[in-house]
Amino acid sequence: METHVTRRLPPGARLVVASHNRGKVHEIFDLVAPYGLSVVSAAELGLAEPEETGSTFAENAHLKAAAAAQAAALPALSDDSGLEVDALEGAPGIFSARWADRARNFAPAMQRVADAIKQRGAWQGQGPRANFTAVLCLAWPDGEVALFEGKVYGHLVWPPRGNKGFGYDPMFVADGHLLTFGEMEPDAKHAISHRARAFQAFARTCLGGGAGL
16 A cells, blocks of 8 residues: 655654554654654644544544644654554454553453454464554655555464563564564564564655654
């Protein structure tokens, strides 16, 4: 998923990260850092967090980016992402964050996923197949938008392991790896994550594809 883009963000351009999720904001800040942009989060600007009423990751990413771009009169980059479990027909999917509590504590959300898998008798072998999906949306105040998707496939483990990530990271092991995303150092996760893969497409299209360009 890539959208035709007619303009790019040059070094020094201001960019709003349209998220109030501190873990997600920190990860996007790390990814953007080499490109010389002036980045601020929606929370820092005091922007309201729009209700996610879309039926897909792309629709929700668009909603968040467009709202931030309009409110701040600046280009805005949003992310909508989630865990999709094969044994649960893709759940929690776009509801991944809403399975957590109001304080964005994902311990009960991970327990809910584990319990649902157990009820279906799917805790077998290496662990149930799952993937993370992320869609990034860059929106401009005049309404132009571009969408970029990234996925990473793997399996789930229980109990959760590690405290270096956020969300469902402690229960997800990417294909070809032994550590959960919660156990990986940030640089190792950034090299393979769904968000990093979506960001690579965004960088190629909107930032020139290389750090410092």
